[in-house]
Amino acid sequence: MDLSTQELEALESSSVIQPLSIGDIQTEGFILTPNKVEQVAQLLHISVQQKRPLSLNYNDALLMEHPLWMNMKHLKTIRNHRINDLIITVETGITMGELRQTLASQGQQFPLSYPDDLLLADVIAQDRPAAETGLSGGYPRDYVLGLEMVTPDGEITHYGGEVVKNVTGYDLNKFYTGSHHTLGVITAVTLKLAPLPEATQDWGFYVSSPHHPWLEDLLPWLHQHRHQLTACELFQKESWALWIRAQGTKNSFSTLEAELKACLGNPKPTSSQTTRSFLKRTHLDQSHLLRLTIPKGLSALRKTLKEIESLFPEVKSYPIQLRLAAGFVHLIWQPDNMPQLTKLKQPLKQLAKLAQNQGGHLQLLDFPSDFLSLTQKLNLPNDPVAQALMYQLKALYDPHNILHSRHLVFSSPSHTKESSSS
Amino acid sequence: MGHRFVLDGPEELIAYECDACLLIKNAPEIVVLPKTTQEVSQVVSFCHTHKIPFTARGAGTGLSGGALPLKGGVLISLNRMDQILEIDTENHTATVEVGVVNAHLNQALEATGLFYAPDPSSQSACTLGGNIAENAGGIHCIKYGVTTDHILALEVVLPDGKITRLGGKTRSSHGLNLIGLLVGSEGTLGIITQATVQLTPKPTEIRAYLATFSTIESAGNAVSQIIASGLIPSALEFMDAFTVKAVNQAYDIGFPEDSEAVLLIELDGTLHVVLDQEDRLMAILSENNAQQTRSAQTAEDRQAIWAARKGAVAAYGRFQPAFYLHDTVIPRSELTSVLKKILAIGKKHQILIGNVFHAGDGNLHPNILFDPDDADMLQRILKGGEEILDVCLQAGGVLSGEHGIGIEKSKYMSRLFSEADLNKMKQIKAAFDPQQLSNPLKIFPIRAGCGETHLSISNPLLTTGGAWI
Numbered sequence: 001m002d003l004s005t006q007e008l009e010a011l012e013s014s015s016v017i018q019p020l021s022i023g024d025i026q027t028e029g030f031i032l033t034p035n036k037v038e039q040v041a042q043l044l045h046i047s048v049q050q051k052r053p054l055s056l057n058y059n060d061a062l063l064m065e066h067p068l069w070m071n072m073k074h075l076k077t078i079r080n081h082r083i084n085d086l087i088i089t090v091e092t093g094i095t096m097g098e099l100r101q102t103l104a105s106q107g108q109q110f111p112l113s114y115p116d117d118l119l120l121a122d123v124i125a126q127d128r129p130a131a132e133t134g135l136s137g138g139y140p141r142d143y144v145l146g147l148e149m150v151t152p153d154g155e156i157t158h159y160g161g162e163v164v165k166n167v168t169g170y171d172l173n174k175f176y177t178g179s180h181h182t183l184g185v186i187t188a189v190t191l192k193l194a195p196l197p198e199a200t201q202d203w204g205f206y207v208s209s210p211h212h213p214w215l216e217d218l219l220p221w222l223h224q225h226r227h228q229l230t231a232c233e234l235f236q237k238e239s240w241a242l243w244i245r246a247q248g249t250k251n252s253f254s255t256l257e258a259e260l261k262a263c264l265g266n267p268k269p270t271s272s273q274t275t276r277s278f279l280k281r282t283h284l285d286q287s288h289l290l291r292l293t294i295p296k297g298l299s300a301l302r303k304t305l306k307e308i309e310s311l312f313p314e315v316k317s318y319p320i321q322l323r324l325a326a327g328f329v330h331l332i333w334q335p336d337n338m339p340q341l342t343k344l345k346q347p348l349k350q351l352a353k354l355a356q357n358q359g360g361h362l363q364l365l366d367f368p369s370d371f372l373s374l375t376q377k378l379n380l381p382n383d384p385v386a387q388a389l390m391y392q393l394k395a396l397y398d399p400h401n402i403l404h405s406r407h408l409v410f411s412s413p414s415h416t417k418e419s420s421s422s
Numbered sequence: 423m424g425h426r427f428v429l430d431g432p433e434e435l436i437a438y439e440c441d442a443c444l445l446i447k448n449a450p451e452i453v454v455l456p457k458t459t460q461e462v463s464q465v466v467s468f469c470h471t472h473k474i475p476f477t478a479r480g481a482g483t484g485l486s487g488g489a490l491p492l493k494g495g496v497l498i499s500l501n502r503m504d505q506i507l508e509i510d511t512e513n514h515t516a517t518v519e520v521g522v523v524n525a526h527l528n529q530a531l532e533a534t535g536l537f538y539a540p541d542p543s544s545q546s547a548c549t550l551g552g553n554i555a556e557n558a559g560g561i562h563c564i565k566y567g568v569t570t571d572h573i574l575a576l577e578v579v580l581p582d583g584k585i586t587r588l589g590g591k592t593r594s595s596h597g598l599n600l601i602g603l604l605v606g607s608e609g610t611l612g613i614i615t616q617a618t619v620q621l622t623p624k625p626t627e628i629r630a631y632l633a634t635f636s637t638i639e640s641a642g643n644a645v646s647q648i649i650a651s652g653l654i655p656s657a658l659e660f661m662d663a664f665t666v667k668a669v670n671q672a673y674d675i676g677f678p679e680d681s682e683a684v685l686l687i688e689l690d691g692t693l694h695v696v697l698d699q700e701d702r703l704m705a706i707l708s709e710n711n712a713q714q715t716r717s718a719q720t721a722e723d724r725q726a727i728w729a730a731r732k733g734a735v736a737a738y739g740r741f742q743p744a745f746y747l748h749d750t751v752i753p754r755s756e757l758t759s760v761l762k763k764i765l766a767i768g769k770k771h772q773i774l775i776g777n778v779f780h781a782g783d784g785n786l787h788p789n790i791l792f793d794p795d796d797a798d799m800l801q802r803i804l805k806g807g808e809e810i811l812d813v814c815l816q817a818g819g820v821l822s823g824e825h826g827i828g829i830e831k832s833k834y835m836s837r838l839f840s841e842a843d844l845n846k847m848k849q850i851k852a853a854f855d856p857q858q859l860s861n862p863l864k865i866f867p868i869r870a871g872c873g874e875t876h877l878s879i880s881n882p883l884l885t886t887g888g889a890w891i
Contacts, residue, residue: 084650084755127595139593141602142571155842163751165568165783165823167557167606168831168838169865170847174570174602178595195652223514223623227654227691248695255694293594297512327592359513359575359591359618380597385586389854390598396853408597 011042020069022062029067035074037091037187041154043070044185047402048152055404056121056181063369063406072121075187078102080162086193087145087162092121092186103193111194111230112138124186126407127178129291129328132231132245138326141177146190149176151183152398162190180405183397197247203260204270207242210234210322211302217263219298222325225256234322236315241270289332292351294360296327304329307354311347327360341370352378365407376409423461427502429453438497441482441489442544443830448490450477450497457502459577459585459615466613467583469496469859477861478613480521480552483544485749486828488556488608492863500551503615506530514621515574515591520551520614527619536621539566542824543732554614557606559824561728564782565656565690566622568824570605577616578604581855591618603850608826609861611854625690628656629700630718630727633707634681638662638765641683642758644710645781648687649754651706653699657688657728658782662761665734665778672737675730681713685781686731688724734778735789741774742791746803748810749831752819754784763813764788771806773799785823786814811837827865835867 011017016039020029032054034040047054047068054068055061061069072093079089083106090099097116103109112130114123122128123140124147130138146160149172159172176186207214222232231245242264246256261267292308294300301322308331309315321330352362364375380387394401394410401411429435430452439449456462469476475495482489491497503519506527510516511534518527524545527538541560542548548558554576559568566572575589589601604611635641641660648658661669661684666677677684685707689699707715718724738745752760761777764786768775779787788810792803811821811834821831821838835844848866851858 082753082755084646085753086649087753127599129594141599142567151846155846157843157846158840159843161751161820161838162753162818163784163820163823164754165559165563165751165780165785166820167559167568167824167826168821169827169835169844170850171557171570171602171606172847174599174605177602178599183598195650197652220623224626224692226623228695249698252694252698291594293592295510295513295515295591297510297514299512328594356590359515361590361592361594361596363594363596381588383586383588385580385584386588386597386600389580389586389600392853393598393850396849 032070040150040185044152045154053404060406089190091188094120107196108193109196125181143192144173144177148188149184149186180408182403199250201246201253203244205242205267207240221263232324236320289365291363292329294327300358427455441484443485443487450491451494453497455499455502462579463583463585466579470582475859475862478609480549481547483548485825486830488826488828517618522550539622540569555609556826561657565654572620575618576614578612578614580612581860627693627696628690630724631687633685633712633715634678635683638683638761639758640711647706655687656690659686660781662777665776668737669730673730744794746790749822749825750814750819751785751823752817756817760817767806767809771802773803773806
């Protein structure tokens, strides 16, 4: 597909292509705001033709020289809502807040919860695990039934369908969800929904360290009730606190509460303000986040915790979050509590090794540009055959390595500020 | 590997000329039975060097011809790789070789309080490797998910013989999600030799129910309402009147025959949750005019109900010696209208169609019964089968929910996917397997002159008893 001058002018005059500025500073980049899927194809084509790196995430775009940042915010049409089937097909520029409101008006919900201002495109591209439904997995890929993706060669492709079970051809829904916008631009998805629950109940308790015996009783209880409990987060800042959320009917909560208190040995409840602050912490978007994925058993959790406490002695100055029963450990650094960067790299490597030995892995999310090489190393598997295969597939979709994400970095990041400055 | 584990006699090869889909038969030139991943790798490397096609096979229970060696070559039977390598009760995982039979894993888990959830009807015979290759489903996948939802790690021999290990003991993917791509790829991207699967805690309470309806419409509406209400039964199965009759005759199970449709429903969880769900379920069934509702009184009753359900297809054998079945999935709200159209197609072509399927998933299994010696009937069922497929696709359906495309449905792929969609899948295949040696001619439509001359097409649609749906 070759774009004529007139077509290019049309894109500029309709403000689809505009200069990108950061605050008052004009960059050498452009912001691309397509209004329809066909324009996504055209813009990808321009990017390929000019061999200019393109990112769908603003923060990622800022890491690049002469960036193109594609903002999907105008692509938010609800294409089909099969209300009785609990299925929706929607464009990915919709925010999670807008999606939530649309579905709530029909008594429905997307079962994973995210901050309202996050774009569906990013949730899908990152296969971003949610705080809620963390017990049963909580990955967007579990709810993606179909998708539309524009590939860098300008093709608009479709997979899956508006059905809940499907083995027709390769499962590209699973392959594309979580590809971090590096294979193409996911422009629409078909999602599996759930009815809004009759009631939701939150419990917050102060607890002793997870090294104490209460966790041994709690974990089997969580597994037993995993279909009713949608979240279980353990936080530490000054002290440890536990937040649990259940969905269902009101009359089922009293039994759950009694059992939970018995597991914890009559704990002290947290204030509602503390609970709200925990909830806010699960959505820290402007932070540098380390996600350690480990097996969900007690030993792995305790061993990891011990290692973290030894590798990061100042851990009490920033939040640590354990997503119990789903096997996530999050360490969250905010700019104001960020220790010296260089000090972090070695312990991170050691932690990655520990995670790998246990059958898990470490991911760095939203770290600054100094960490790109380490992110590249840690966020791809070590196995050289697997890694070569991933590079081969990336090259198949995006031979000029146009599509960039700092979560999933392919090849030497030649377009990035890190490499140009070095 | 040793001579014992290499078969090349014509009488030995004949056992490998097809799987449970007897549509097309073609014997391999040689069968090898490796015991280790290294041996699989050596065989595949040899094939890669000498440009010899190869096809992996588990128990041969597949229904779409996935394990059929369409281009001959080497058939790699994985049955000897049948070791359960680890059961990790603390982390709820099991690591297995792919020749392990699905039911054997659950037998090994009996005392742990855990189970492996995907339960295709063939679970007493099918292997986990076949389940993974086809992304198999089962009666309980409405609640617990299909095979792909339970795979944490894979060891794979790629088409050039290289071995790679993907994943670990968590569900988080590392880099691009190659596990998601490989599960359900029908052996066309490589040979999976080991897997780490996720285990699920057994529910403490399980209850099964049977509800009868005087019209298909009432049953279909009940299904829609159950789904829309947010109730997630662990099974929600449909049987039409003809199937009920066949099952009663075969197994003397005593399902009521004075109805047009029967729903078999199972709830599980903690006692408290099941009791709560039972109230809601009964209200929905009553609202949709269920004629009668029975619950299984004992675990034995419950097992008998599910045994009859799983044996329904064999029961059709009393009416005709063969059947032809589809595996389409439709939006669940379309169940009633599509079922009515399917029954009308049966009437129009004077063919017997039994419907027993996973209603909760919208996964239809119309079984078209026929006599393979009746040429006229054969033409009618072919025509009827095409019309059923059209009806399902027009309703927003897809070709397969759990059996895979294999060779049986590959010619229909262009009806669902554009050329660009199919090309992208073909490019992925080429990236993994540029010489097109790994299970060739599967999934994608075969162009004329691209291999059909190899095929010994016996009876074009013959599928006899012993199949599982």
